[in-house]
Amino acid sequence: MSSTAGQVIKCRAAVAWEAGKPLVIEEVEVAPPQANEVRIKILFTSLCHTDVYFWEAKGQTPLFPRIFGHEAGGIVESVGEGVTELQPGDHVLPVFTGECKECRHCKSEESNMCDLLRINTDRGVMLNDGQTRFSKNGQPIYHFVGTSTFSEYTVVHVGCVAKINPAAPLDKVCILSCGICTGLGATINVAKPQKGSSIAIFGLGAVGLAAAEGARIAGAARIIGVDLNSSRFEEAKKFGVNEFVNPKDYDKPVQEVIAEMTNGGVDRSVECTGSIQAMISAFECVHDGWGVAVLVGVPNKDDAFKTHPANFLNERTLKGTFYGNYKPRSDLPAVVEKYMNKELELEKFITHSVSFSEINKAFEYMLQGKSIRCIIRME
Numbered sequence: 001m002s003s004t005a006g007q008v009i010k011c012r013a014a015v016a017w018e019a020g021k022p023l024v025i026e027e028v029e030v031a032p033p034q035a036n037e038v039r040i041k042i043l044f045t046s047l048c049h050t051d052v053y054f055w056e057a058k059g060q061t062p063l064f065p066r067i068f069g070h071e072a073g074g075i076v077e078s079v080g081e082g083v084t085e086l087q088p089g090d091h092v093l094p095v096f097t098g099e100c101k102e103c104r105h106c107k108s109e110e111s112n113m114c115d116l117l118r119i120n121t122d123r124g125v126m127l128n129d130g131q132t133r134f135s136k137n138g139q140p141i142y143h144f145v146g147t148s149t150f151s152e153y154t155v156v157h158v159g160c161v162a163k164i165n166p167a168a169p170l171d172k173v174c175i176l177s178c179g180i181c182t183g184l185g186a187t188i189n190v191a192k193p194q195k196g197s198s199i200a201i202f203g204l205g206a207v208g209l210a211a212a213e214g215a216r217i218a219g220a221a222r223i224i225g226v227d228l229n230s231s232r233f234e235e236a237k238k239f240g241v242n243e244f245v246n247p248k249d250y251d252k253p254v255q256e257v258i259a260e261m262t263n264g265g266v267d268r269s270v271e272c273t274g275s276i277q278a279m280i281s282a283f284e285c286v287h288d289g290w291g292v293a294v295l296v297g298v299p300n301k302d303d304a305f306k307t308h309p310a311n312f313l314n315e316r317t318l319k320g321t322f323y324g325n326y327k328p329r330s331d332l333p334a335v336v337e338k339y340m341n342k343e344l345e346l347e348k349f350i351t352h353s354v355s356f357s358e359i360n361k362a363f364e365y366m367l368q369g370k371s372i373r374c375i376i377r378m379e
């Protein structure tokens with residue numbers, strides 16, 4: 001038992017008081033974990049686009065004051081009632097979507113969309129009592145996607161906590177909490193390219209580069225990167241992308257360009273842009289007979305996917321995925337092991353590192369398009 005178990009902890013957290021305004025490092029109070037909750041000491045966290053979208057709150061429900069952050073690594077400080085598989089000292093990754101292990105999704109081999117703990121970006125409170133565990137001078141501070149990792153301590157539902165190998169460096173594996181697993185799993189778990197095959201990756205941001213890393217691991221021979229921004233291409237070479245297409249360089253649809261390059265189409269494609277046009281192109285650029293396209297990007301509210309049904313009759317498959325189809329508690333430990341035995345490379349995703357007090361710099365790097373991942377060191 002730690003000396004702080006059962007007590008309120010005072011610690012530093014980066015609080016977003018208002019949309020789009022720099023975060024402020026404040027001393028906050030973190031209540032003890034309740035039933036089925038875990039309090040975690042965060043050691044490293046990183047910034048993902050989703051934090052930025054909800055901090056900007058353009059088009060999203062604004063909820064402030066709030067503590068953002070959902071990619072992190074830490075150590076369990078204490079556990080609430082009913083938590084049996086975790087104990088103080090365990091090394092863990094909190095994840096924005098959970099696995100209760102009891103619902104029909106958790107029991108299905110095919111799904112990771114837990115009924116109880118599926119991502120909910122509008123909820124700013126804990127499920128147990130509908131309250132927050134963070135406060136400052138009695139004022140509640142809202143949670144974000146059940147993780148709120150921009151705090152030295154946070155409280156998370158046990159179903160959103162993956163216990164990992166304690167030998168794994170948390171300053172590297174913390175990036176597996178969201179974007180990297182999303183892209184990696186989209187390729188490895190869903191697109192499943194065969195050794196020697198061809199694959200097109202649409203969008204070479206963090207998620208697309210992780211999809212490319214999955215293709216490299218799977219042994220795909222031709223990894224074609226597609227992006228409207230050619231400045232992404234140089235970096236993408238490190239991720240095994242070996243051919244590049246900028247749709248702007250052609251006066252015909254990019255799916256036709258890719259079909260010509262590959263004698264009829266790629267074996268697989270993974271869309272990591274959020275652009276509806278790229279989603280349609282990603283589907284229409286796969287080969288008939290066996291081609292599989294996987295959509296990862298989050299579309300706009302009013303988007304509609306339009307393609308000729310003959311594309312399906314010609315035996316192309318369209319799929320989508322959430323968090324790379326990984327179940328956080330069951331599957332993340334093995335992804336960490338892939339990194340430990342040097343199959344998966346994580347260092348190349350980490351372009352920047354700042355101390356916690358400089359957290360706003362991480363936002364600047366991302367907004368300026370300079371960073372893939374920026375690690376924020378809590379100590």
Ligand SMILES: NC(=O)c1ccc[n+]([C@@H]2O[C@H](COP(=O)([O-])OP(=O)(O)OC[C@H]3O[C@@H](n4cnc5c(N)ncnc54)[C@H](O)[C@@H]3O)[C@@H](O)[C@H]2O)c1
Nearest residue numbers: 203205206207227228272273274275278296297298322323
């Ligand atoms: N499904 C999930 O579980 C999940 C999880 C995390 C992120 N995402 C989504 O994945 C997408 C990618 O995330 P990211 O952080 O890598 O984003 P990012 O903005 O860093 O990268 C997107 C890239 O796509 C390129 N792009 C945009 N439109 C394009 C087009 N029409 N054709 C080709 N390239 C185009 C951009 O130039 C950019 O380089 C986003 O939509 C994000 O919301 C999904």
Ligand SMILES: [Zn+2]
Nearest residue numbers: 100103106114
């Ligand atoms: Zn479940």
Ligand SMILES: [Zn+2]
Nearest residue numbers: 048050178179
């Ligand atoms: Zn994320």
